[in-house]
Amino acid sequence: MPTLEYYIILSIILFLIGLFGFLSRRNLIVILISIEIMLNGLIILFAAISYFTKDISGYIIVFFIIAMAAAEAAIGLSLVVLIYKRLRTVYSDEITNFKG
Amino acid sequence: MVEKHFEIITEFNIYVFLIPLLPLLASFITLTFGRRYFRAKAHLLPILALFFSFLLSIKVLVDVINGKIFSFDIYSWMFVYDLKVGLGFLVDPLSAAMMTMVTCVSFLIHIYSVGYMNGDPGYYRFFAYISLFVFFMLMLVLCNNLALLYLGWEGVGLCSYLLIGFWYPKKSASDAGKKAFIVCRFGDFGFALGIFLAFYFLGTVYYHEMFQKLPEISNKYIEVLGYPIHVPFLISFLLFCGAIGKSAQFPLHVWLPDAMEGPTPVSALIHAATMVTAGVFMVCRLHPLFELSDAMLFIVAIIGAFTCFMSATIAPTQFDIKRVIAYSTLSQLGYMFMACGVGAYIAGMFHLLTHAYFKALLFLGAGSIIHLLHHAPDPNDLRIMGGLKKYMPITFWTLLIASLSISGIPGFAGFFSKDEILAQAFFSKYPWGKFIWFVGWIVASMTAFYTFRVIFRAFYGEFKGWEYVHGKPHESPRVMTIPLIFLAIGSIFAGWIGIPEILGGKNHIEKFLEPVLGPPRTIHHIPHSTEYLLMLLSIAAGLFGIFLAWLVYIKKPSLETFFSKNFRPIYTFLFRKWYFDELYLYTIVRPTLWVSRKIICGISDNTIIEGIVNGSARLVNITGTGLRILHTGIINHYSTFILIGVLVYLLVYLYLK
Amino acid sequence: MNWDLIIFYYLAIVMIFSSVFAIFSRHPVYTVLLVLVMIIHQAFLLLTLGAEFLTVVQIIVYAGAILVLFLFVVYLINLRKETKKSMFIRTVSLIGIVFLLLGGLLIKNLLILLSLKPSFKAYLPFTIEEKSNVWWIANYLFKNYLLQFEIIGVVLLVAILGAVFLIRKVKTVEQK
Numbered sequence: 020m021p022t023l024e025y026y027i028i029l030s031i032i033l034f035l036i037g038l039f040g041f042l043s044r045r046n047l048i049v050i051l052i053s054i055e056i057m058l059n060g061l062i063i064l065f066a067a068i069s070y071f072t073k074d075i076s077g078y079i080i081v082f083f084i085i086a087m088a089a090a091e092a093a094i095g096l097s098l099v100v101l102i103y104k105r106l107r108t109v110y111s112d113e114i115t116n117f118k119g
Numbered sequence: 120m121v122e123k124h125f126e127i128i129t130e131f132n133i134y135v136f137l138i139p140l141l142p143l144l145a146s147f148i149t150l151t152f153g154r155r156y157f158r159a160k161a162h163l164l165p166i167l168a169l170f171f172s173f174l175l176s177i178k179v180l181v182d183v184i185n186g187k188i189f190s191f192d193i194y195s196w197m198f199v200y201d202l203k204v205g206l207g208f209l210v211d212p213l214s215a216a217m218m219t220m221v222t223c224v225s226f227l228i229h230i231y232s233v234g235y236m237n238g239d240p241g242y243y244r245f246f247a248y249i250s251l252f253v254f255f256m257l258m259l260v261l262c263n264n265l266a267l268l269y270l271g272w273e274g275v276g277l278c279s280y281l282l283i284g285f286w287y288p289k290k291s292a293s294d295a296g297k298k299a300f301i302v303c304r305f306g307d308f309g310f311a312l313g314i315f316l317a318f319y320f321l322g323t324v325y326y327h328e329m330f331q332k333l334p335e336i337s338n339k340y341i342e343v344l345g346y347p348i349h350v351p352f353l354i355s356f357l358l359f360c361g362a363i364g365k366s367a368q369f370p371l372h373v374w375l376p377d378a379m380e381g382p383t384p385v386s387a388l389i390h391a392a393t394m395v396t397a398g399v400f401m402v403c404r405l406h407p408l409f410e411l412s413d414a415m416l417f418i419v420a421i422i423g424a425f426t427c428f429m430s431a432t433i434a435p436t437q438f439d440i441k442r443v444i445a446y447s448t449l450s451q452l453g454y455m456f457m458a459c460g461v462g463a464y465i466a467g468m469f470h471l472l473t474h475a476y477f478k479a480l481l482f483l484g485a486g487s488i489i490h491l492l493h494h495a496p497d498p499n500d501l502r503i504m505g506g507l508k509k510y511m512p513i514t515f516w517t518l519l520i521a522s523l524s525i526s527g528i529p530g531f532a533g534f535f536s537k538d539e540i541l542a543q544a545f546f547s548k549y550p551w552g553k554f555i556w557f558v559g560w561i562v563a564s565m566t567a568f569y570t571f572r573v574i575f576r577a578f579y580g581e582f583k584g585w586e587y588v589h590g591k592p593h594e595s596p597r598v599m600t601i602p603l604i605f606l607a608i609g610s611i612f613a614g615w616i617g618i619p620e621i622l623g624g625k626n627h628i629e630k631f632l633e634p635v636l637g638p639p640r641t642i643h644h645i646p647h648s649t650e651y652l653l654m655l656l657s658i659a660a661g662l663f664g665i666f667l668a669w670l671v672y673i674k675k676p677s678l679e680t681f682f683s684k685n686f687r688p689i690y691t692f693l694f695r696k697w698y699f700d701e702l703y704l705y706t707i708v709r710p711t712l713w714v715s716r717k718i719i720c721g722i723s724d725n726t727i728i729e730g731i732v733n734g735s736a737r738l739v740n741i742t743g744t745g746l747r748i749l750h751t752g753i754i755n756h757y758s759t760f761i762l763i764g765v766l767v768y769l770l771v772y773l774y775l776k
Numbered sequence: 777m778n779w780d781l782i783i784f785y786y787l788a789i790v791m792i793f794s795s796v797f798a799i800f801s802r803h804p805v806y807t808v809l810l811v812l813v814m815i816i817h818q819a820f821l822l823l824t825l826g827a828e829f830l831t832v833v834q835i836i837v838y839a840g841a842i843l844v845l846f847l848f849v850v851y852l853i854n855l856r857k858e859t860k861k862s863m864f865i866r867t868v869s870l871i872g873i874v875f876l877l878l879g880g881l882l883i884k885n886l887l888i889l890l891s892l893k894p895s896f897k898a899y900l901p902f903t904i905e906e907k908s909n910v911w912w913i914a915n916y917l918f919k920n921y922l923l924q925f926e927i928i929g930v931v932l933l934v935a936i937l938g939a940v941f942l943i944r945k946v947k948t949v950e951q952k
Contacts, residue, residue: 021784026825027886029788033795035879040799042759042871043864048804048850050755052811055842056795059818062834070825075916079924081822081830082913085837086928090935092842096849097939103853104943112865115752755865759874766878773885 026067033060047102047109051095058088125211125634127188134175135189135208138218139257141168141175146250153243161243162233165250169229172253173222176215183215184631190263190327197266204324209263213468213635216628217260217400220472223609224392224479225253227602231483232384234599235490245285249388252278256393260400265314265324268401272310272365275394276303282389283381295377302374306364313357317408320350330407337411351411358405359398359419366398366452369426373699375449379441379499383486386441391448391482392475399455399471403464403636410462413549420460420551424558427453429697431565435572436683436694439499440485443573447525448478450566454540457559461552462640463543465632469617470536472628476609477524477533481570483603484518487511487595488577495587503584504577510592513600515578517607522574524610526567527661532614534658537563539617542653546641556653563657567664575672621650780824787821790814804850812843829910 037056044050062081069077103109145168153161179189192205210218229249236245252275259271276299284296318324320339321332333351340347362368367375378390389395402409402419409415427450434446451474458467485499488507492498508515524531527538541563545556582592594600616631618624629639671678683690692698749760791814798810819834865871917925 020778020780021824025784025788028883029791029821031879031883031886032792035875035882036792036795036799038762038878039871039875042755042762042875043868044755044799045865046804048846049799049807052807052846053799055811055838056798056814059815062830063818063821066822066825066827066830070827075912078827078830078909078913079916079921081827082833082917083924083928085830085833086932089837089842090932092845093935093939094942096845097942100849100853100943109853111755112753114754118750118752753865755871759871762874762878766874766881769878769881773881 023067023071026063030060030064030067033057033063035060045110045112047099047111048096050111051092051099054091054095055088058084125186125188127190129191131191131193132179132189132208134179135191135210135261136193138172138175138179138222139254139261141172142250142257143254144168146247146254149243149250150247153247157243159242161246162229165246166226166229166233168250169222169226169253172257173219173226176219176222179210180215180219183210183212192263201322202318202324204264204266206267207263207325208261209326210261211635212631213400213403214260216468216472216632218257220475221253221256221260221393224475224606225249225256225388227605228384228388228392228479228483231387231486231599231602232382234596235384235486236382241285245282245382248278248281248285249385252282252389252394256397259397263326265317265326265329268404269311269314272361272397272401273307275389275397276300276307276365279303279378279389279394282385283378285381285385289380292380295374295380299374299378302371303364306361306371308360309357310361310364313354313359313361316350316354316357320354326404333407333411349412349414351408352415355405355409355412355415356418358401358408359415362398362401362456363422364398366395366456367426367449368398368422368452368456369429370699372426372430372449373696373703376442376445376696379439379445383441383482383489386445387479387482387486390445391478395448395452396455396471396475399452399459399467402456402459403468406459406464406636409459416460416462416549417551418460419456420549420555423453423456423458423460424555425453426450427457427562428558431562431569432693433696434569435565436690438501439497440488440501440504440573440577441482441499443501443569444478444481444485447481447566447570450562451478451525454537454559454562457544457555458540461544461547461549461555463540463547464636465629465639466536466539466543468632468636469628470540473524473532473536473610473613476606476613477521477531480517480521480603480606480610481525483599483606484514484521485573487514487599487603490595490599491592492584492587495584498587501573501576503587504582505580505584506578506582507592508578510582511578511594513594513603517600517603518578519574520607521610522570524614525570526665527563527657529658530611532610532612534661535614535617535619538654538657539619541657542619542650543639543641545649545653546645548640548642560657560660564660564664564667567661568668571665571668572672575668579673580676619650621647783824784821787817787824790817791821805847808843808846808850811846812839815839815843827909829908829913 034057037053037058037060040053040056041050044053062084065077065080065084067077069075069081099109102114106114108114142165145165149157149161149164157164182189189208189210192207194206195203196206197204229246232245232249236242239245255271255274255278257271259268259275262268262271280296280300283299284293287293287296314324317329320336321329323329323332336350339350341350341353342348343353364371375390375395379386381390409419430446430449430453434443434450437443437446451470455467455470455474458464458470488504488511489498491507491511492503495503497503520531524533527534537559541556541559544552544559546552547555584592615624617626617628620626683694695701749756794810794814794817798807798814801807801810815834815838819831819839822834823831
């Protein structure tokens with residue numbers, strides 16, 4: 020039987036993979052997908068803790084996280100489309116209007 | 120004298136409230152929309168507002184004559200612990216008389232300005248400022264406490280500054296504006312201290328409460344540098360400093376002649392008829408305070424007498440027509456202070472009222488000539504005028520009336536008021552009254568001399584300004600001459616409200632003002648024969664001055680240069696205005712500039728403050744250049760910095776807790 | 777080695793590898809499809825955690841809505857393979873160091889945290905009382921977490937409006 024540690028380590032690994040992608044990729048769409056991977060790591064963490072502590076709150080939070088992820092994806096993707104319309108690129112190192 | 124019973128009205132009265140409010144609204148609207156929308160019609164709104172103010176003030180004046188006094192607060196302006204200052208009005212006979220004069224004269228001058236300022240690029244600005252001035256002046260007159268008086272006091276100073284420097288591209292005009300503002304500041308500093316001190320000792324700034332509490336301080340002394348100083352003397356002296364500045368008395372008189380750089384209607388309204396008399400008004404208003412100290416009254420009288428004499432000696436040597444009239448204003452203001460200094464407040468106020476009419480008329484008449492010559496390099500120069508009598512009949516006759524009035528010829532307004540001052544000075548219960556009378560008597564003949572010098576030089580002889588006039592010299596437009604005629608009527612009849620009893624008159628003004636200012640402080644028994652003699656003497660002085668002017672400028676023109684040739688040093692001394700400008704230049708302006716440039720600017724500003732300021736800017740610059748590397752504009756880097764922040768927080772949280 | 781563990785290992789390994797390949801893929805379409813694989817496996821992982829309702833939601837919302845949206849955008853802006861230069865930004869080494877530090881810290885501390893408490897035996901708590909997982913979630917969601925539920929609804933609404941607002945046609949944008 021997998022114990023809580025298994026799930027937690029899996030969630031941390033997923034979170035870190037998403038984090039690495041979020042920090043290092045140039046493509047804005049991949050960056051957004053990385054955020055989804057990080058959120059999936061969190062979903063596993065909450066579901067596992069909820070399951071092992073017999074507390075329903077974790078599931079509720081997972082439900083909320085999924086809703087948030089939908090909202091975040093909608094806004095994020097519309098921003099990406101907007102950026103693409105204006106600047107004709109989705110690569111973050113080419114969007115340096117804020118360079119000081 | 121039967122004590123007149125007054126009904127004191129403490130409720131809000133819309134009429135009184137509207138009198139200052141209308142010019143203020145007109146000024147705001149004109150200033151905001153004038154440039155774009157009103158342009159050449161900018162005069163309509165202020166004139167309309169002034170007209171209604173004038174009607175309302177007549178209505179209020181009638182109410183006051185019928186025995187009402189308005190005294191009410193409409194708004195609490197400052198309310199700090201003990202200090203309570205309200206936006207309040209007090210309309211008693213004193214302020215009602217003054218208010219009516221202010222609205223009347225300024226209404227006429229507004230109309231005159233339509234002609235005089237015609238076509239000026241700052242037309243709307245002029246009317247906005249002048250209406251604003253009327254508002255502040257009315258606040259000054261109608262307020263019921265010292266703090267509000269100070270508001271009006273500074274407000275009229277501001278408007279005076281704006282209007283003297285009205286033609287600001289001209290350097291001399293903007294300099295004159297600054298000079299007026301800064302010189303008045305010396306006086307206003309004392310005035311503010313006086314108000315603080317009055318509040319400190321009396322605990323209130325409201326007139327009626329102050330007067331009730333005056334007995335408490337009448338014998339109080341405070342130590343200043345080890346000397347005991349009479350408290351009423353100190354307060355009234357400081358307040359009088361403000362009056363000296365505003366009314367241009369010695370030693371702060373230097374700004375008024377320079378203020379003639381402003382447009383002539385401004386000189387007439389602000390620097391002759393209304394604002395400069397604020398000092399006299401203030402002394403009359405606070406006379407119970409001034410009377411507590413004989414020394415103070417002596418100072419008031421002496422400063423008045425000195426200014427009066429000094430400016431009368433300067434005036435005949437000047438060639439700028441407006442400056443001559445400005446010096447005569449100084450001189451007449453000196454008369455008013457002399458009157459206050461001998462306790463003849465009513466005579467002083469009376470002279471103030473009549474003076475407003477004939478002095479405004481003198482200025483406007485001069486303005487009429489200046490308007491004719493406005494293409495000349497210096498249109499104010501008496502030397503290019505002459506022989507204008509047949510070309511400008513209305514200007515000539517009205518100006519002649521004003522001159523006769525100021526010279527004290529019987530029947531004209533100036534005669535009654537000036538004679539009242541001289542008579543009450545002679546019979547004053549204060550010992551310096553005789554001396555004041557003597558100075559006043561001498562100056563009366565000098566006044567007649569230099570006033571008629573202007574008349575003779577401008578209207579008789581040959582016209583010398585042909586090249587500056589297109590075609591023949593002509594009379595000014597009707598919009599300018601009609602106010603002249605009205606003011607001329609005022610210059611004659613304004614005096615008739617105060618015909619003394621020995622000439623069979625009723626002396627209405629004395630009865631009107633007596634409830635506020637009290638009876639004249641004279642010795643009890645006045646022999647009528649002496650009074651007649653004094654009157655004859657002052658008439659003789661005026662006639663002698665006119666005769667002298669006629670002799671010098673009409674009969675024997677060779678005499679004109681006689682004085683300046685044979686008494687060169689004295690003439691130069693007078694021509695350079697007693698060297699006051701030079702004196703101030705070397706004793707005050709230059710040392711101040713030296714200290715400012717070398718010490719304050721050189722050491723403090725350039726080294727210390729600029730060092731700190733530039734140093735901090737440089738620090739920011741260096742830090743910014745360093746941190747700039749971090750700002751790549753790439754969001755991945757920014758998120759990495761966030762991550763580093765989280766990392767640092769976690770490390771601190773986990774290991775340094 | 778029982779079936780539970782085998783299933784867990786299978787799901788975990790597929791999830792980790794698919795997400796790693798998703799991150800390292802040069803083509804955005806592959807990235808999206810690999811994440812789809814990961815999400816379906818995660819849905820089954822949630823099933824092993826006794827959350828059948830969340831499994832369904834995960835598949836419907838994530839796979840059915842969000843990833844399709846991603847795919848749609850990828851096609852919309854016609855992204856090609858990243859061939860220009862490295863698909864990572866240039867300072868990836870700095871990021872790697874920071875990332876490793878944080879990762880190490882997280883794992884170390886979470887493991888320390890877990891070692892302090894006994895492991896829980898896995899069992900399905902909610903089926904004991906003969907109520908389904910859906911019943912429990914609905915019960916809690918509409919009683920204890922009603923306010924939060926409403927707020928999430930508003931957030932979603934705002935997100936819809938925001939998305940519509942952001943990509944509406946604006947003349948100035950078109951002219952540029």
